[in-house]
Amino acid sequence: MHLNVIVPFLLIWIHASHGTSELTCPSQSEVGSTADIMCVAPDATDKHGYSTPTKEVAALCQTKLSTCQPLGDYSAAVINETCSVLTIPSVKLSDAGDWRCTVSPSPMLTCHMVVYKTPSCTIISNEVNQAITVTLTGFFCSGRVQFYVAALCELFNSTVNIITDGIFNCTPVRRVSAETNLMFTCDNVNRNLDCKKVNNTPSTNPPDQTTASSTVTPGNQERIIHNPIGIVLPVIICIIVIILVITFVVVYKKRPDLFRGKTQTDASYAVVEKGDHVPL
Structure with a gap:
């Protein structure tokens, strides 16, 4: 048997x-x-x-x-x-x-x-500094709970009283692969959690100069707002032009003769019309 x-x-x-x-x-x-x-x-x-x-x-x-x-x-x-x-x-x-x-x-x-209660989880890896960040949402264990990424590093080893969330960081001794999963242990309960994988490694390619110049980031926008030359100079020129125009109008109304041609006449001179002959 x-x-x-x-x-x-x-x-x-x-x-x-x-x-x-x-x-x-x-x-x-x-x-x-x-x-x-x-x-x-x-x-x-x-x-x-x-x-x-x-x-x-x-x-x-x-x-x-x-x-x-x-x-x-x-x-x-x-x-x-x-x-x-x-x-x-x-x-x-x-x-x-x-x-x-x-x-x-x-x-x-x-x-x-x-x-x-097993949580939902996300593993965010950064290949530059070889660090990972694990986000856990909604975990609980009435005994002692432990989380670790395969055999790479331990994230949490303690007790909780309520359903808990957490963000944990660690630097593993070797690279985290796409097959790396999170292990959950609650007393004699062992679960292999399939977490969402996110690669947060920054790009090493140089930025596109055309795109960079046409995109306004918050830092660039602040510098543009605080540039006095680009805003004050056109305003000063406009004010000068307006003042000149107003001055011309006022002077023209008060002294129009300044802008008209004068005819000089003298009584000692005779006016000779066309066709008249002057006797010698």
């Missing part, structure tokens, strides 16, 4: 022969997923009572009547007189911790569940 079949069979036989109770729950569950918690008693009992890590009642099951009364956002069902199941339809951050099942007269049973 295969080993994977023998081991579960032996565990069930040990629990049944020694009359032990057991509460099982997923060792880790992702936020928004479904999780089942199973309470098993060695003998037929009347009730199974479930409570959350915050010590609130989640469900009460009457095994002999095959009925359960779930509370809150949970559902529950009786499998048989010794077994019942509590279902969490959508795991929340508050579901992390120790779950409890009361099976009288046995002691309270407990199981621990780790809750995590």
Whole structure:
């Protein structure tokens, strides 16, 4: 018989022969997923009572009547007189911790569940200084969380209390390839995250002089505004021209004779008309 079949069979036989109770729950569950918690008693009992890590009642099951009364956002069902199941339809951050099942007269049973949330991520690399920047959006782990870029560098190794964002920088010992992915670890949960890759290496080609001269950047615009020669000189010339025009108009109105030709006459001279003969 295969080993994977023998081991579960032996565990069930040990629990049944020694009359032990057991509460099982997923060792880790992702936020928004479904999780089942199973309470098993060695003998037929009347009730199974479930409570959350915050010590609130989640469900009460009457095994002999095959009925359960779930509370809150949970559902529950009786499998048989010794077994019942509590279902969490959508795991929340508050579901992390120790779950409890009361099976009288046995002691309270407990199981621990780790809750995590994997983030979306972007890896920005710069080949000039061999540095990378990793942006993480929306990560959580009820245990200890760790992020590292393959085997290149560790980005974060700590605990968080809420869904968290972060921007992390590191200088890896070797070049980041297009296949490099981000590793996420939450207690015994390991995930390989496929991040968006962005190459932020600046171009080494010289700028186009035509394009550069026709494009006004904020710095160039400021220098143009503060150039006094290009603006003041045309204004001064316009003012001088206006003053000259006004002066000419005023003088013309007051002394028009200055601008007209004069005829000099003398009485000692006779006016000779054309065709007259002057006697000698």
